[in-house]
Amino acid sequence: MYHHLKKLMYTVRVDTPDPVFGKMLLEQFGGANGELAAAMQYSIQGLNCDDVARKDMLMDIGTEELSHLEVVGTLARMHLRPMKGDRSAAEADPLIAIVGGGGVSLNNSQGNPWTADYLKISGQLEVDLRSNIAAEARAKITYENLIRFTDDPGTIDALNFLMTREITHMKVFSLALDSMGRGPFSIGDLPPNPEWVNKYFNDSTGTSDFGETDERGPWNEGGDWEFVQSPAVEEFKGTGNGSGRSTSAAAGAETRSSGKRK
Amino acid sequence: MYHHLKKLMYTVRVDTPDPVFGKMLLEQFGGANGELAAAMQYSIQGLNCDDVARKDMLMDIGTEELSHLEVVGTLARMHLRPMKGDRSAAEADPLIAIVGGGGVSLNNSQGNPWTADYLKISGQLEVDLRSNIAAEARAKITYENLIRFTDDPGTIDALNFLMTREITHMKVFSLALDSMGRGPFSIGDLPPNPEWVNKYFNDSTGTSDFGETDERGPWNEGGDWEFVQSPAVEEFKGTGNGSGRSTSAAAGAETRSSGKRK
């Protein structure tokens, strides 16, 4: 992990401190998709990585995220500082006001402490890269949501910078994955079982006011897809009886179980 | 979420109960990438989803994962049952043995309680689908890792079935995402800032025995990439002095800050 944090030339500035928004910002400081989560996820994946080139890339981005942690923390502190003496500001986040004396802590926007349960580290490079692509998408949308709730120009500027870098990282991880030459659904070493892999089970059906009607799309029709009625439904259509052990198994289920018993 | 759990025709069978392996199996019952995590992530995303067709799909798969929770739980219980009276079996997992009386609990392979911190739910459909693709990749590799540690044929058969379905779901989520017609790096509504989006910062460098040499690949060269030396390094090359406030800013950083100040 031997790395240099990048130089932050740019001035984080806040025109009008807004303690409630400061608390919201903590989501990206100590929250599930925040900067520490990103920094730790990529750096530790890098530590576990045997692919020299992609290890360096994981460390580059892990290091950059650590510097983003500083940007978000500085921004949040500027917004939260009035909490120190002001009761109405303090009500926005008692934890910050009373325990933290108006400084930032490693909590999310609801005061929950950061936890390593947020991290997705699998010890398998191609799986880790997919986790990272998704993580960057979540971080991008979180910054977008934050921008929607503030009018402060300095704050928006910083959030726009941070939001943009998440897209950059998303590209990096995607290109690093593509260049490994594995197919889009090739994970690990063991092949999927051909008996089951192309069946789509229509498990959720319903007629209630807010039930889901059965919908079709490229994800369950065409290609190799076999659309299989919910086995439960099949059973009851066949027997008209759900209160006992049926003597003849339902079609969809039969297919499956006969396959298992050969 | 009005749905039917699919009929489980297939017989979960265990030839030789192995309490230590039973504890490992709990990873997919109450662990971070396990079946409850999958069921809850997809079902709650579905509850929040306004796209009728993809909502039904999320509910179908959420429902199927709940039935997988039962398969894994049944398998784990068969392996753990000897814990009830046997001291050496009990040592494998005191929590199961003493509190649970040999039954399963909603813990992972280390006895940690399941937590909603495992879930990735963003309220934005295309982001959720990316999270799900990654989640399925992690679940697939976890089943593969489990298969590596058991010789029991019934157990391997069940794990092979569950592992295969994760690949199926990965396909479903990918096709559902592709058919939304958004570009691979198009997340949310706000565009990335063109000033920053194509820069790759070489933040982690080093010469130590286990340091990372700087590596290049499609993720940081070619295309639109601009490879930017670590600003920290640039600074010290320029000034030969890191112990004070430099009078002339380093090149890479300058580029950036000048952009911010126009």
Add this chain to the structure above:
Amino acid sequence: MYHHLKKLMYTVRVDTPDPVFGKMLLEQFGGANGELAAAMQYSIQGLNCDDVARKDMLMDIGTEELSHLEVVGTLARMHLRPMKGDRSAAEADPLIAIVGGGGVSLNNSQGNPWTADYLKISGQLEVDLRSNIAAEARAKITYENLIRFTDDPGTIDALNFLMTREITHMKVFSLALDSMGRGPFSIGDLPPNPEWVNKYFNDSTGTSDFGETDERGPWNEGGDWEFVQSPAVEEFKGTGNGSGRSTSAAAGAETRSSGKRK
């Protein structure tokens, strides 16, 4: 756990969305006594249960609670949806607004993630049934507390339905326990030690302004009860000295220790 979720014919409707109340509702979605907690507690107890009849009952109710999770979640989402764009609504729950995009997450009314630490699963059927009776009482009172804080007719209607079902389940669990033919205080296999079982220790005494005077009732007088003065008090009455190792043990304590040393 092979089960069908019950059909939800009834229309969840909300006349006036109230984001702050929506956040309160999350208590029964992702909170300690909420619907997921109930669904998981009963279903996993069922998975561990060797009594075929009561196992089916645990699964019936576990399944019903899963459908209640959907009712509460739908209700909460209707109340929380305005968070998506409205800053003052967003302040009610930054986590929902910023991370969740206005959708529900598996948190309680304070933003704490759901945890399996809420569950009480013992691997012993009669103990589990007692845990369930208590759980239903807590869920009932929580719905009652929620009803107190809203005027919305659609919301009250749904909460009244859910509240009622908790009483139903409480009856079911009580009858299932009674029909096992065990005495009210018969737990497990080992009998209590007759030397200790009928003693009531008066451990908390006091004369302070808000101290508790010693009170008597059927729980410590009459029947087989032996009311034993706080051993600490006895000691100091006997010796008038609490600052050293007393040479003659106090009465109440003596009784006990002599029993242990025979």
Add this chain to the structure above:
Amino acid sequence: MYHHLKKLMYTVRVDTPDPVFGKMLLEQFGGANGELAAAMQYSIQGLNCDDVARKDMLMDIGTEELSHLEVVGTLARMHLRPMKGDRSAAEADPLIAIVGGGGVSLNNSQGNPWTADYLKISGQLEVDLRSNIAAEARAKITYENLIRFTDDPGTIDALNFLMTREITHMKVFSLALDSMGRGPFSIGDLPPNPEWVNKYFNDSTGTSDFGETDERGPWNEGGDWEFVQSPAVEEFKGTGNGSGRSTSAAAGAETRSSGKRK
């Protein structure tokens, strides 16, 4: 909470230290049903209680449980002490050995830190008493499970004492509840809705190898019970079609929804 901890005359003794069993014992020190959980649950309920007599009772038992915490902790420390210098003992619980230097910590048998999520405190006395009855049942069975895994006479003696007191407390709480004169299913102030309270929904059905056949018992037949077929099943029997919005609703569901819409 002004109280005296009871005098512990009795000698905790351990003949043969057993570090693995010591770790198991921590379940009752820092675990979900352990002594701190009991002490805190009852004492805090007492703090919230307006019924003077039962408040004193809650404080008496809360105080006694604190003294039991000391008994269990002393016992566990005697078993764990060899961890200090012995590598094979240390493997039983690295956390105790490395961080704790062989002393006890407030963790459970798997090393999880104690959490207030274990507590059930409702602010409603009759609900709290039911939670306490269940808590005592769980504590009793946990001690019984522990006794099964040790042969050490001193340890068994202490566990037998502690196990017995749980039965005592269970009696106390039951008598305190009974003497409040509330019916067995009377919780809070709001009555259950008569339309729903006596229906038993047969939600979990199945024909799979480990599916649950539908079972009847006093908990769903006789008395006021109305046994209602799973609405989902009813629907499919009626229409033979689960893939669309049914035009005629199923019987069981109809009953319900018509009730809601009057």
Add this chain to the structure above:
Amino acid sequence: MYHHLKKLMYTVRVDTPDPVFGKMLLEQFGGANGELAAAMQYSIQGLNCDDVARKDMLMDIGTEELSHLEVVGTLARMHLRPMKGDRSAAEADPLIAIVGGGGVSLNNSQGNPWTADYLKISGQLEVDLRSNIAAEARAKITYENLIRFTDDPGTIDALNFLMTREITHMKVFSLALDSMGRGPFSIGDLPPNPEWVNKYFNDSTGTSDFGETDERGPWNEGGDWEFVQSPAVEEFKGTGNGSGRSTSAAAGAETRSSGKRK
């Protein structure tokens, strides 16, 4: 832990209940530096302690902190009680209002459940005493912060009492540590390595707008201190190149590695 809780003669009184402040007070009831944390930390350290005199002291203070838990809890309940029926009060803490019925729970000011992760227990007396000195400093400042946010005389009086006792305890722990006759930096048995112990690494440098200029003080100059430039900086000064494996190692680092390789 055989102890008596001290008599609380003093009347906790609240002139004007303030639910939002009541929630803030919970920080010292169920928070990281609160009274339960103190009581448990000292009592469990005492349980592990072989030094008879300091063990008694740890128990004395652990016991006193338990009585403080009651003072804080009583105070918080007086402030929170209006939550029971008042919607606007309830919004201050939904968890207390809905689940707790207006009573206190073992949570902090943000609704997070108390966790044993707050505790610092090392199994080494002199280390524990240092942890306790720091814990008392944190508790003192938390009470000071709380006093700043209330005008209620009864509340201020109680908080002043509690705040003062933390200073008392800080003195006790310091004197107990000093009288052990260990040097200020003597921890455990193993001596520090003389090669490394007196070097101060200037690892954080910078020229950014909010970067830290390098500062000197008694903590890195004078005495035995050797001030070592950040090895990373040294390297780049030496080679002017951070993008490859340098052939000649930088000065500061060399010193170190040559020491390791002798």
Add this chain to the structure above:
Amino acid sequence: MYHHLKKLMYTVRVDTPDPVFGKMLLEQFGGANGELAAAMQYSIQGLNCDDVARKDMLMDIGTEELSHLEVVGTLARMHLRPMKGDRSAAEADPLIAIVGGGGVSLNNSQGNPWTADYLKISGQLEVDLRSNIAAEARAKITYENLIRFTDDPGTIDALNFLMTREITHMKVFSLALDSMGRGPFSIGDLPPNPEWVNKYFNDSTGTSDFGETDERGPWNEGGDWEFVQSPAVEEFKGTGNGSGRSTSAAAGAETRSSGKRK
């Protein structure tokens, strides 16, 4: 936080991988007193700090701890790598083996995820420095405990280096605190109440076999100390009656309450 991680010239080497010891090492990677906890505690304190000189110092040490995180992680990975394919190695830590594929994760030695609850950040510099002194003492003893459980020379060498640096940091924090010129018990702005600050309450007394006899030392006699008998004991000596509301209050308590009521 603009900083450079120090160059790690020194080769982490492991002669004989020992997966069980690797798991123990994780305590200092993702545990309560480990390197991430140190790095985050100091860096975030620095972010909140207005004292320019000591802010730089906090950043220097926070940065150094991040590089130590890398050393410990590298060491742990070398010990854990055999888990990838070896069942008996995998049993040492199923989480690492199955989820992590033999790589490190941010967990402690018992598999608990790292949590910000470990951190002590008060927003008050002199309090933070005291927390840091204690934190370094705990880290030092943890490394010492680890050294006791391995014979591997490379591992011992690395742990000796890390252990030594904790003593260095302890010195730095102590000197930074001393040079602030505050008295040893001067915390924050509000003075302690002279009525209470010099009283030592003898709250824990006892005569049981493992009870604590009352001990005296510089922490409760001499100087300004007033040794006050446990109020509870005083009461019972006076009245010989603990079962009712006493008419005359006990001496020690009286002193106190009279003070409060003036």
